[in-house]
Amino acid sequence: MADRRGTPALVVTGLSARALAAAARRAGFIPLAADLFADRDTRALAAAALAVAGDGAGGLDPAALEAAIDTLRATARREGLALRGIVYASGFEETPERLARLAAQLPLLGNPPEVVARVKAPAQFAALCRHHAIPHPAISATPAPAGAWLEKRIGGAGGGHIRAIPAGTPPRPSHYLQARRAGQPVSAFFVANGREAVPAFFSAQWPDPAPGAPFRFGGAVRPATIAPRIAARLTAAIQAITESTGLVGINSADFLLDGDEWALLEINPRPGATLDLAPRAALRWHLASLHGRLPRRLGSGLRAAAAAIFYAPRRMRVDGAAPWPAWTMDRPTPGTEIAAGAPVCSLRAVGANAEAALASLAKRRQRLATRVEIAP
Numbered sequence: 425m426a427d428r429r430g431t432p433a434l435v436v437t438g439l440s441a442r443a444l445a446a447a448a449r450r451a452g453f454i455p456l457a458a459d460l461f462a463d464r465d466t467r468a469l470a471a472a473a474l475a476v477a478g479d480g481a482g483g484l485d486p487a488a489l490e491a492a493i494d495t496l497r498a499t500a501r502r503e504g505l506a507l508r509g510i511v512y513a514s515g516f517e518e519t520p521e522r523l524a525r526l527a528a529q530l531p532l533l534g535n536p537p538e539v540v541a542r543v544k545a546p547a548q549f550a551a552l553c554r555h556h557a558i559p560h561p562a563i564s565a566t567p568a569p570a571g572a573w574l575e576k577r578i579g580g581a582g583g584g585h586i587r588a589i590p591a592g593t594p595p596r597p598s599h600y601l602q603a604r605r606a607g608q609p610v611s612a613f614f615v616a617n618g619r620e621a622v623p624a625f626f627s628a629q630w631p632d633p634a635p636g637a638p639f640r641f642g643g644a645v646r647p648a649t650i651a652p653r654i655a656a657r658l659t660a661a662i663q664a665i666t667e668s669t670g671l672v673g674i675n676s677a678d679f680l681l682d683g684d685e686w687a688l689l690e691i692n693p694r695p696g697a698t699l700d701l702a703p704r705a706a707l708r709w710h711l712a713s714l715h716g717r718l719p720r721r722l723g724s725g726l727r728a729a730a731a732a733i734f735y736a737p738r739r740m741r742v743d744g745a746a747p748w749p750a751w752t753m754d755r756p757t758p759g760t761e762i763a764a765g766a767p768v769c770s771l772r773a774v775g776a777n778a779e780a781a782l783a784s785l786a787k788r789r790q791r792l793a794t795r796v797e798i799a800p
Contacts, residue, residue, distance in 0.1 A: 428454060428471075428503055428504065428505060429503070429504030429505070430504060430505075430506055431453075431454050431505055431506060432452070432453050432454070432505075432506045432508055433453060433454040433455070433456060433471065433500055433505035433506060433507045433508065434448050434453045434454075434455055434456070434507070434508055434509065434510070434511050434533070435455075435456050435457075435458065435493060435496050435497075435507065435509070435510045435511070435530060436448060436455045436456070436457050436458075436470075436510075436511050436512075436513070437457065437458045437459060437476075437484070437489065437493070437510060437511075437512050437513070437515075437526075438459055438484075438512050438513025438514050438515045438516070438694075439459060439460050439478070439480060439483065439484070439513065439514050439515040439581075440459050440460065440461060440513065440514075440754065441455075441457040441458065441459035441466060441470075441473075441513060442457075442459070442461075442463060442465050442466045442469070442753065442754050443513065443695070443699040443700050443753075444457075444511055444513050444695060444699070444707075445457050445465075445466050445469040445470050445473075446465075446469055446700070446753075447695070447699055447702070447706055447707040448469075448511070448707055449469055450704040450705075450706075450707070451704065451705060451706070451707035451708045451711075452708075453508075453707070454470075454471050454505055455469060455470045455471070456470055456471050456472050456473075456496040456499060456500060456505075456507075457469070457470040457472070457473040457474070457496075458473075458474045458476050458484070458489060458492040458493060458496060459473075459475070459476060459484070459513075460475065460476060460478055460479075460480075460484065461475060461754070461756070462474060462475035462757075463754055463755055463756050463757060464755045464756065464757050464758075465753055465754055465755050466754075467757075471499060471500075471503060471505065472495075472496055472499045474492040474495060474496065476488045476489050476492050478515070480582070480584070481577070481580075481585070482518075483515040483516060483518065483519060483522070484515055486522050486525060489522075489526070490525060490526075490529065493510070493526065493529050493530065494529070497529070497530065507530070508531065508533065508711075509530045509531030509532060509533040510526055510527075510529075510530045510531070510532055510533060510534075511533045511534060511695070511707070511710070512526070512532075512534055512694055513694055513695055513696070513699075514581040514582070514692070514694065514696065515581075516540065516579075516694075517540060517544045517578075517579030517580075517581065517692075517693070518544070518577070518578055518579025518580070518598070519579070520537040520538075520540035520541045520544065521537060521541075523536070523537040523540065524537045533673070533710070533711060533714060534672070534673045534693075534694055534710075534714075535671060535672055535673060535675070535693040535694065539669055539670055539671060539672075539693060540693050540694075542669055543665070543669055543671070543690075543691045543693050544578065544579050544690075544691075544693070545578075546563050546565075546576075546578060546600045546602075547563070547565070549690070549691070550562075550563050552665065552668055552669070553688060555668070556661070556664040556665070556668070558661045558664065558665075558688050559685075559686060559687040559688065560687055560688050560689075561602045561603040561604070561605050561687055561689065562602070562603040563600055563601060563602050563603070564595075564600070564601040564602075565595065565600055565601070566594060567592050567593060567594040568589050568590070568591050568592060568593055568594075568601050569591060569592075570591050571591065571603060571604075572588070572603070572604035573588070573589045573591070573593075573601045573602065573603060573604055574586050574587065574588060574589065574601065574602050574603075574604050574639075575587050575588075575589045575593075575595050575596065575599050575600070575601055576599060576600060576601075576602055577598060577599050578598055578599065578600060581692065581696075582640065582641045582697075583631060583637070583639040583640050583641040584634075584637040584639070584640040584641070585599075585637075586637075586638075586639040587636070587637075587638070587639075588604065588638070589601060602689075605680050605682070605687055606680070606682050607679075607680030607681050607682035607685070607686070607687070608628060608680065608681045608682070609628070609629040609630070609631075609678065609679070609680060610626055610627065610628055610629065610648045610650065610658075610678075610679045610680070610681050611626070611627050611629055611644065611676050611677065611678050611679070611696075611697075611698055612625075612626050612658060612659075612662060612676060612677040612679070613625050613626075613627065613674070613676055613696075613698050613699075613701070613702060614662055614674075614675055614676070614677065615673065615674055615675075615709045615710065615713050615718060615719065615722070616662075616666045616671040616672055616673065616675060616713060616718075617672060617713045617714075617716045617717065617718050618666070618670045618671065618672050618716070619666070619667060619670075619716075620663065620666065620718060621659075621662045621663050621665075621666040621671065621675075622718055622719070622722055623655075623658075623659055623662065623722070624702065624703070624706070624709075624719075624722040625646050625647055625698075625701070625702075625722070625726070626646070626647060626648040626650055626655065626658070627644040627645060627646040627647070627648050627698050627701060628644065628645050628648040628649070628778070629641070629642070629643070629644045629678075630642045630643060630644075632732075632733065632735060634735065634765050635765075637765075640735075641697060641733065642732055642733065643730060643731055643732025643733060643785070644697060644698050644701065644730065644731060644732075645728070645729070645730035645778045645781055645782050645785075646698070646701045646726070646728060646729050646730070646778070646781075647728060647778060648778075649778070650681065651684075654681065654684065654686060657686065658677070658679055658686065658688075661677070661688050662677050665677070665688075665691060671691070671693060672713055672714055673694070673695075673710045673711075673713050673714060674694070674695040674696075674699070674702075674706060674707075674709065674710045674713075675691060675692060675693050675694065675696075676691070676692045676696040676697075676698060677690075677691050677692075678690050678691075678692070695707075695710065697731075698731075700729075700731045700753065700770065700772060701729045701730075701731055703722075703726060705719070709722075727774045727775065727776070727781075728774065728775050728776065728777050728778045728780065728781040729772065729773070729774045729775075729781055730772070730773050730774075730775075730778070730781040730782050730784075730785040731753075731770060731771065731772045731773075731785075732770065732771055732785055732789060733767050733769075733770050734752075734767070734768045734769050734770065734771055734789065734792055734793075735765055735766065735767055735768065736762045736763065736764055736765060736766050736767075736768050737764070737793065738764045739761070739762070739763055739764045740761075740762050740768075741759065741760070741761050741762070742756045742757065742758055742759060742760040742761075742762065743758065744758025744759060748769070749771075749788070749791070749792070751771055751772055751773060751788055752769045752770065752771050752792070753769060753770040753771070753772060754767070754769045754770045755769050756768065756769065769792075771785065771788050771789060771792060772785075773785040773788055
């Protein structure tokens with residue numbers, strides 16, 4: 425085994441830390457991971473990978489996560505790794521105070537808890553959009569008035585928490601209502617330094633509906649087709665939010681586009697679902713931005729790429745003998761029981777343009793579906 429003493433390392437955590445672990449490796453860091461799954465890809469990427477109790481709604485159990493990070497710190501010391509701090513993914517937006525507890529263990533390499541709290545509080549974010557004249561769907565914390573409304577969980581991610589609500593229905597605890605608007609979901613992957621923000625790319629997204637979860641996240645393709653004048657307006661909105669909140673690092677902004685009309689839905693103040701579509705240097709951009717430095721060249725010369733989540737069509741048990749295609753990610757460990765509708769893995773494809781990448785992704789998805797259906 426090669427001597428890794430003095431090699432820079434990062435603790436990566438969140439509901440799923442695999443994408444962060446892969447980004448850390450691409451950027452020249454050794455990751456140590458703590459998440460819900462500790463799947464085979466994360467274990468292969470990380471110097472150590474620990475599964476932490478929790479769930480998609482409540483996030484990782486705070487005490488279990490703190491214990492896991494203590495264990496990862498001990499591993500880093502034992503192997504002589506130069507541990508820089510913690511980079512986090514989704515799972516903390518609803519309870520940003522948990523980030524403060526992590527910051528007491530290691531430097532927090534991302535947006536601080538107070539910034540996360542501000543951009544993920546529905547009323548505060550809506551007020552911020554009004555202040556900057558940024559189109560944003562109306563929200564409500566009381567029974568929905570006439571019209572089409574969606575109920576969303578505060579701090580929720582992945583779209584599985586969103587449902588349509590009849591007029592007159594109040595939101596459930598820890599939820600709020602947002603007016604439903606037509607349009608194509610588009611996400612901006614951007615890097616910020618607390619004062620300025622620069623988009624690396626825009627991606628078009630789509631849902632993968634399931635019973636009770638009609639807006640469940642399906643996948644994304646880069647680049648999205650956006651008129652330059654509209655892209656300039658979206659970029660200006662991101663810049664205005666960054667100046668007001670002090671966002672740093674990799675973030676994403678979710679929009680709806682309908683012709684020349686657009687609306688900002690939310691900001692995700694951490695690396696998100698499109699990290700797998702980002703350039704190799706993305707995590708270096710993230711860390712440099714914490715010191716005020718922004719990259720000069722973002723996404724130039726990139727091939728089009730698409731990524732999607734493959735959900736279990738039925739309850740299944742992962743076969744340890746069957747090989748996984750190289751274009752799959754988040755591969756579960758052998759023997760894992762997966763409920764119907766739960767994520768099995770992710771898949772990725774590239775192409776000369778977005779259409780070619782999507783066509784390749786569709787073929788790979790079909791191959792995976794056939795394999796799952798005939799698995800014993």
